[in-house]
Amino acid sequence: MALFAPLFIFFFFLSVLLSTGLSSPLPGKEVWDYVEVRPGAHMFWWLYYPDNPSAQYQDLPLVMWLQGGPGGSGSGFGNFEEIGPLNRDLEPRKTSWVQAASVLFVDNPVGTGFSYAERPDGFATNVSTVASDMLVLLKHFFTRIPEFQSIPFYIFSESYGGKMAAAISLELSKAVAEGSVKCNFAGVALGDSWISPLDSVMTWGPYLYATSLLDDNGLADVNSAAQKVKQAVEQQQFLQATELWSVTETVVEQNTNGVNFYNILTPEPDEKFTSTAGENFISLQAHRHIRPLHKQSLNELMNGPIRKKLAIIPQNVTWGGQAEEVFTKMAGDFMRPVVDIVDQLLTTGVNVTVYNGQLDLIVDTLGQELWLKKLKWEGLPSFTQLRWTPLDDPASPGITGAFYKTYKNFAFYWILKAGHMIPSDQGPMALQMLKMITQQD
Template sequence: MFLFLPQGVVLRQSQEPKEVWGYVQVRSKAHMFWWLYYANHPTKDFTELPLILWLQGGPGASGCGFGNFEEIGPLDKEMKPRNTTWLQAASILFVDNPVGTGFSYVDDCSLFAKNLTTVVSDMMVFLGEFFRCRTEFQTVPFYIFSESYGGKMAAGIALELHEAVQKGTIKCNFMGTALGDSWISPLDSVLSWGPYLYSTSLLDDNGLAEVTAVAKEIMDAINKNQYGLATELWGKAEGVIEENTDNVNFYNIMTKEVPEMKSNEQENLHLIGLYQRHVKNMHKDSLNELMNGPIRKKLKIIPDCVKWGGQSRDVFENMAEDFMKPVIYIVDQLLAANVNVTVYNGQLDLIVDTMGQEAWIRKLKWPNLDQFSQQRWKALYVSPESTETAAFHKAYENFAFFWILKAGHMVNNILLGVPSDQGEMALKMVRMVTQQQH
């Protein structure tokens, strides 16, 4: 079932983007919500600009909510225009996935995705329906951009989509994927936490020893394929880091986390802590009120029984066994298939720090890795007039890396009021990745 309603089309003024939204039933009793904004360029039609699918992390964080109103959509959560919206460079398709995220929902609790395979197959159903119904986008260059756990999903979706396009089962002009602060190799991230925090004076020798010890526990669990245990130990490791750093913020080391009250529930406390830190954090009161209030009224199609974010914890917990599994091999397959792959990372991110990203990249079996590594990176500036280095960039054939300076986990977002927003640099990167700018 594909749902397009007349009230889903909004075109108020020429300056404001046209938008449509709806649901796709990706499996029986599993409903995926999407929200599309057409590009908003002063001189170009949307058909002259690419289409970007945005995938949020978590798993369980909402692209239609957080990605849209906190990061790259046309309006912020105060409903004010965003100067650095990506709509200046592309049309944006937000999708609440996996099912149960945001306004997406399942009618039966057994239907939550438990692994990447299900996440990918659901998205293939969605994309097949989307491009079948929105034929105007079939020839537009299509890119998948992602953040955090969304990057792991993006890698799997990109490979499956590439194969579907080759077979002719989905008609679209797929051009590549961009993995932002992405959870591609959880172990490489975990092993780099201690050295990164130590090098930035956020751990002393004793703290480094404690973080290193719990990282080794995680490594042992992963080496024994005990992925559920590894996820629990990951929660323990974050607790050790918080104790030793006075609650450093995992999304931006320049600030600190305000500790949550401890849960009284007799459940896995580490898993609850992980959910609160990495998913519930993206359902703050102001955004929650916006999505379940004015936005819900505007959309008009959200079922009465569905609350935005109401099933997000279920989404996160059902994916716990899959969470720590690496997908470096999928990136290798993408590169071998000649799919364009971009990695971008914020300098101040801890949860997926740049050291960890570089570590898994060194493990790629891609034949051109040596040539990529030998390239000298180039400094990037937000404008010709700027003298401040905003990022570094390196590329070889179909692989590229952006080191975004003064940015945290959300490259396009001011996190907790810290003035590290690199929205202009993020927009420049989008134009470079989509071949609108060199």
């Protein structure tokens, strides 16, 4: 049986918030629940209704946020570090997306965040399973809260979350057409997304060289390592490609004195990992890319006050406790591209937006541009011929904060002065982009 949290029990929320040190309840309403998507596989979701004094939730879109990793938690990192109503210190966030939408955080794949698997075969091993699991959850969600069935529903994503979002969107569009899921699916936004892993890896060297983070020798080393990844991908040796991707990242670090893959102009994360002798590549990559999403302070918040507030987390489940296993189970699927899925979305008329941070390395804009040119979508030549339009930074009027262009059901946003986590780096610009994509500006 799926665990259950009754809707809108205001005074319960108030008492828990006060007992956990939060000075007052959040404005508006929240609701959360578990869904058993497969036997022994449980997914957690958390919905925030909008906090907008001039609009009711019926008048604003519903946005689902999917984190990366795989193994990064939307209920934790996306919520308290990026777009939720409160930041990690439980202070109001000025650029929270609840100003413009209802926001649904889902901890996926199974095992991420507060989601959990009861046994080893409960984890997903590919995006196909991730998508089918999400469809079970969405069917549950829209059945349980039917007033959202007619509200425009968007999927926003970041990093590996974009790869999952593409697969989920394709299956959701089919399910909506068949009538098995009732919702008003309005589009998907792919942020700094792992759509074509090889195109990202192959452009690391040129990008770092152009930004003076590699010399000629370093460029040769990085390009040589990347070429081995390419050979493995071309031979369909995807697990080996993931291992060689790990090796390439090590080569990058050695030649750049430890560049931050998430933002080339900021120091490495405070909780820097150190590799140990005999550590396998999966553990190494989990440390590199999962640990930054589970900072100690965030871990303490989620397994302390937030866990107590939610009051439905099983005693044997800790937030992030299965994150590394999630990453491990997906390793064989990690380097597979999903460009063909994006092509199918565009061809079937789904609204697709790509957005990328100028300072991101792990999914650099050069790589995004490369896979974009591989699309077979008939609108691509017309899109390519368009000139982009500058957008003022909302926080600095008169200063360009982004560029964008759009043609038919495809749009691209180039976000300046932002790395991998755009809402963290450029919150006002990210909020404006959200409003534009959901047709509020």
